[in-house]
Amino acid sequence: MKKLHKIFLLFCILLVMTMLCFAFPISAEGSSIVVGVYECAPYYFVDEQGNVTGFYNDLLNLLETKCDFSHTYKIGSFQDNLGWLKDGTVDVVLGISISSERLEHMIYSEQSIITENFGLYSNIGDLEQLKFADSVKVGVVPQSKSAQFISNYFESIGVHANFIEGENWNDLQKLFEQGELDVISHSSASKTDKSLKIYEFSGDQAYIAGNKNSRAILDQFDQAILELHKKSPDPIHQLYNRYFEENTVKQTNRMIVVLVILLLIIGVSIVIPKWRHQKIKNQIKENMLKNNYVLQYQPIYNSVNNTIVGFEALLRLMCDKKMIPPLQFIPDIEKHDMLYDVSLWILQKAMQDYQVIQNYSCMLHKDFYISVNISLNEIENKHFTKKASDLLKQSGLGANKICLEIIERIKMEDLANATQNLQALKEAGFKIAIDDFGTEYSNFDLLLKLDIDVVKVDRSLVNGIDEDSLKKEVVNFISQIARIKNRDVVLEGVEQQREVDTIKAFHNERIFVQGYYYSKPVFKEVLDRTFENKQ
8 A cells, every 4th residue: 555655656756746837848958958040141051062061050159158058950941940949849940030920830039130131133234223113023032021022112112013032032132143133132241143133121120039949048048148248359240240241341342452553544644744744843943043044055157248146045954064965855845834934044144145145246236136035825924024124124225136936846826816916015025036937837928917026937947059950049039028028037047168158158137047067056155265366
């Protein structure tokens, strides 16, 4: 009897313990839990060795450092995982959003683990092009929250969508790559191919979902999440950034590279040229300030009586006691908008030198002028005209002592702009000359219509004039027109005695010559001893 009593008592104890187990789930401490997995990179994916990896896998391993259980995986489709939660086949699934129908057969962690961001990707064009398509094949995973959103979105913008369901996102991705789908939804972070992203949207907060008996497990996860969030830096945020900000970082890096390239292009094409432009301008100004620019003078002769009637002032640059050829520095003056300043500097320097040269024995009591090259742009500039006139007035030289040689080829259409300023310069006391007459743009109408004092005939017509009868006739014709209009003629580039003899035969007392036959350009300091015995 006592034995039966003991058996009955033991049976009651076992019955009570069994009932307690059903009423109060046992703690997960020290046990293994089953985690449901659905493939969707970068959340979950299976590598070539069959191992589960991805953000949720790493997050689970991180959370388990704070919990007293380990896990095994059960892999299936998204729908499989929802079913397994419902029937208790798996304990938890990471990355499930909350909906009213799901609350009927599953429970959730209190702490969310991610806010899902999705993009819509297209193989056939942008949203405007999709609106004109007869039907757009859209891949979705059934029962996912994104599927319902996409359906509502396309309906609202008038896209005729034909929804094709797949068990998971990876299957849909393969169909998309094969061209069997026109549009798919995918995690914005995982999409790295060259398909067109046509829209981006934020999904719901995702949680850890469990079956009805998983509360103790979820509680431990919640506690682990809270503890990890308190750390600095937050390990969960770092993990998130590694998976979901990687593409953003890459894009940012690419943008930085593109920006650097653009800045380099801008630097090479705009900033550097401007810097170089200003640097050269400053160097030209410094050369004027330090008198690195100097003038050489080449005489203009009356070949009949062998007397000097004038000098042409020629700009030179001295650098480390060496003379720089004009072709190496004149183009910089022209290209960097410094002709205005340099021309005024030359004028002022020539006026100062005139005061000295007129007292040399070779020029004492002689009537002569100094000729200065001036560009047409400066002649057309009213400010230059005014400044040059003021300089001449301040010098006290009087009229016809300084001649302005216009170095550009003057065309008839330039006359309207130049005539008024030329008249003002003549009234101020300047002589006016046209340089290089007889070249490409020369026009004989200029000799008739332009109020000038000197015609300088280009060396191309002078060289070999003794042997070329056509050149001789052209020069003679120019000289006769000039004589009728009461203008001087200067023939440039005279280098041979026979050229001088031919020119003398024209019997025009107002034809003068300039060239190496008489003298190369020389500095003012040696001018007197060079020409004192040549007059």
